[in-house]
Amino acid sequence: MKATDSVRLKTAKPFPRGRKPKAHRREQILAAAFEEFAANGYAATRLEDVAKRAGIAKGTIYLYFQDKERLFRAVVRSLIQKRLDAFAGTFHGPAPALFREMLSRMYTRVVRNERARGIVRLLVAESGKFPQLSDIYHQEIIGPGLKAVRQVLKRGIASGEFRKSKALEFPQILVAPGVLAIVWTLISGGRHRLDLDAYMKAHLDFVLGSLQKKRI
């Protein structure tokens, strides 16, 4: 069972009319809306489809959100609730292993995560119309993420495991193959699928190959 998108579970509540508790209804709508927005983009998403997916009536959405745009903003906000855990600080071990662990998490949580890819699609597709979208993500996700990468890098340099690298200035470079994999997956739609296991290995190999001091 995937934790990623629990929305598809058509929870078989035996309630004939018994509605879910109100707090849940809002989440229900947000989840459905996210899937629709991520799949079709803002403009092409019809609230009717969101309602259908959420298993409610069209008008019900308006009991929880003023209009389509507010719903979209709420979706965006709802997506960043799960913060990155302070990573580097809690891990004690060799920097390469740390980096490996970090990448592994990135692939599991982001690259392989349909929900996360949907967010990236929305970011790319809708940041023109909704600039705050990217602002939020820069502040909440991208910034902290890159900071964590840089910390690992720093630690590796400090410990002598890594050589100095311009990547300190642009930690994006270290994770870029992951981003490419996301974009690739988004675009290909399954027709030119990457072997993500091998790809991640190559990614790690390549990055460590550049960071680590070479044998004699």
Add this chain to the structure above:
Amino acid sequence: MKATDSVRLKTAKPFPRGRKPKAHRREQILAAAFEEFAANGYAATRLEDVAKRAGIAKGTIYLYFQDKERLFRAVVRSLIQKRLDAFAGTFHGPAPALFREMLSRMYTRVVRNERARGIVRLLVAESGKFPQLSDIYHQEIIGPGLKAVRQVLKRGIASGEFRKSKALEFPQILVAPGVLAIVWTLISGGRHRLDLDAYMKAHLDFVLGSLQKKRI
């Protein structure tokens, strides 16, 4: 003899007509359409705006394209007319220099090129609705591009300048920072701008750092 409801005729008012050469009109529309589609996405683009941008009337579009979707497809097709020039084959020099040149072109032609970024935005945003979109790009651009990268890599390995690398299997990894830069630029909209000169240097530095055999 009078018709009962001849009322519907609201004679159009005069406006300069047929001033542009006909052959140019189609390109004009394609260019305007590309800008609108790239900026707003397929669904959110109004043909009226395309027409306005092209400096023509809404109906004129339909003289050149059957409908909105065909216009979109035509735009997509028009974007790939400039083929990648056969690159590696014509260049004779050290592999690192070749790679540097290749990257430099990628940044100039793609990353720094608003048109190219627009294409990427369209690919990400619309490949759900228009799968052929990505198929075309895989075949025409991405495939040949990666092939070129792999050739350079191969040549470097053959000449002993590069060590063997898993990147041979996934040449994407070598250019991934460029892709990230594109996505970054698309998302940021100018608010978190990358210093592309420094970034490209870091990219090159990093990649060569991984590919090249190290001095003692």
Add this chain to the structure above:
Amino acid sequence: MKATDSVRLKTAKPFPRGRKPKAHRREQILAAAFEEFAANGYAATRLEDVAKRAGIAKGTIYLYFQDKERLFRAVVRSLIQKRLDAFAGTFHGPAPALFREMLSRMYTRVVRNERARGIVRLLVAESGKFPQLSDIYHQEIIGPGLKAVRQVLKRGIASGEFRKSKALEFPQILVAPGVLAIVWTLISGGRHRLDLDAYMKAHLDFVLGSLQKKRI
């Protein structure tokens, strides 16, 4: 000598494409327009199709007719140019034979004539929007036609060949089967075709059976 080509005096005919004389062009358009109007009705007829059928450009129509409605009216007017020849007055023979001849002409010229059926279709379809359409036809065709029928009937009664009949008041009744045949043909579109020869015979038989005094 034809009146048409005696007028050429000034114009040295520099026509590169050698167009037909102008008078013909108008007829050409009218003919094409009639076919389209009769087939599709006024509203559903596109001037582009009329032009195509006439083998000319769309704009050319406007050199001969102010607008679609005037074209339609001109078509209507053009259709009644061939007057009914004064029929009963010129024929001298037994009334039944006269009636037979009259019906025969009706079937040949009207019922079997696609053009005439097209006119009927237009009358039925467009007389709501163009009331004058039927006025013209009442005056030019239907009225004279019925008058002729009544004359034959009168003559037959006067000569003792026919008995007195209420059909004198409503001569329509005598030709009604012909009208039905027209409507039937218009509606059926070839799928429930009437055997018009047999049908006309039955029509004549029936009408004469009612008009003629019976044997003992």
Add this chain to the structure above:
Amino acid sequence: MKATDSVRLKTAKPFPRGRKPKAHRREQILAAAFEEFAANGYAATRLEDVAKRAGIAKGTIYLYFQDKERLFRAVVRSLIQKRLDAFAGTFHGPAPALFREMLSRMYTRVVRNERARGIVRLLVAESGKFPQLSDIYHQEIIGPGLKAVRQVLKRGIASGEFRKSKALEFPQILVAPGVLAIVWTLISGGRHRLDLDAYMKAHLDFVLGSLQKKRI
């Protein structure tokens, strides 16, 4: 617009929303659509006018019908719900009286019935674009109707009241004056009105005059 029959809908009430029982709404639209289609033909009918006549908003139509064409087809189908009752089988009396009764019904139900005349107008005007239209009517109305006429004729012949007639083969001929009256009424639009009472008498008189064996 036709002032003739818009009278039926007196729903001038500007009620905001959802006031009518849902089941009724569909009939309401069908009725309004029929009147518009019958008056203007398919192409010239605007759905906005249908909506206005039905006292609803344009979009509401689309809650009940997929598009204009489906609405049209539904209208056509709705028009044939009232079948001809099995006529001849239930009537026991002299054939002439039976025929008189039959004609009387025809005039009351069809010739004098604006709705029925509207159907005929649609048949004539739209059977080119909608061939099924006439197929349906042939099967449901015209065929059974003619069969009934033929039955009466047969019975009269069997009882010796009628003489043998070619009309057995073409029962259309017996009712043709009724069809002519419909077409006449459709075309005239009230300007050359037939005296239908007298006309029907003449029709009956004429037909019986042909069918019945004559005195001595």
Add this chain to the structure above:
DNA sequence: CATGAATGAGTGTTCATTCAT
């Protein structure tokens, strides 16, 4: 609270009409 029928502004598309060539 929830519903979903109803609304009507908005957009894609057509086509009568114009006019530079």
Add this chain to the structure above:
DNA sequence: GATGAATGAACACTCATTCAT
């Protein structure tokens, strides 16, 4: 005269939003 590209009003159809139930 003849052309047909260009125009823009008009109309079919969609969908965010409302509100009586």
